[in-house]
């Protein structure tokens with residue numbers, strides 16, 4: 360079932376793209392690690408081993424699975440590491456085995472596979488989690504590693520779901536921080552994480568007013584730290600913070616009190632723009648992929664400052680700098696994004 364012909368769709372990261380290959384490469388991970396692969400220098404996009412799945416990446420997983428597993432029946436489950444699948448066998452037997460998959464949802468970086476039994480599989484990929492589907496098509500998304508193309512199960516495989524039509528869904532997780540929990544669907548919203556997490560930036564109710572009110576609660580903090588705070592809004596990781604602050608012409612270390620409402624409204628628009636673009640570039644399984652000839656996708660334009668230190672700002676040609684803000688490597692243009700003094 361693995362390592363053979365067919366379409367191989369890889370979503371390599373929230374900022375990147377999917378790749379469609381007629382044959383899988385031998386070692387995906389080596390190829391992308393600091394090298395040119397299919398005509399692209401992946402590292403220049405901040406793509407490396409430490410890349411954690413971000414919201415657009417998780418949304419990519421959701422969209423991929425929604426197309427592939429809905430209406431399938433869960434026929435079996437196996438796991439090798441109890442913390443990856445911390446569920447009572449009686450629940451598994453009663454609410455998972457034999458259940459029909461009715462939908463795949465996402466909240467922040469948490470995925471939910473809803474079942475006909477009114478239970479859901481709640482999945483957090485954490486640092487190194489990935490989901491790989493093997494059936495008539497292959498689909499892999501999440502943390503990039505060779506397991507996306509390996510014969511599975513492999514050393515990183517924690518949970519294996521056998522689905523109807525002999526399809527298989529693998530939850531792979533090298534470092535074992537991720538998990539798959541079987542919970543009553545109605546209880547998900549009571550999970551502490553779900554209670555705390557801020558609004559979804561891609562939903563219509565994430566208006567400028569909502570954003571400004573939430574951000575202003577932390578007036579004395581650096582704006583970058585505030586937008587990275589998942590209780591302020593969901594899913595802004597380091598890449599999207601740097602890209603959106605560059606778009607809004609705000610220095611990442613600026614205190615919220617020193618930013619006026621118009622600028623914050625612009626920042627909200629930029630956050631929506633970069634995340635939306637990222638999903639479009641990274642999330643589509645039927646377009647925008649890099650083809651086997653190495654044709655570059657338009658996503659190359661996407662990263663404008665992130666991991667581009669030493670290169671020219673695409674807006675003003677000043678050299679992009681890298682500093683630390685909120686404990687995170689931060690990329691900005693010293694001309695476009697002036698510190699407020």
Ligand SMILES: [Zn+2]
Pocket residue numbers: 672673674675676677692693694695696
């Ligand atoms: Zn600039």
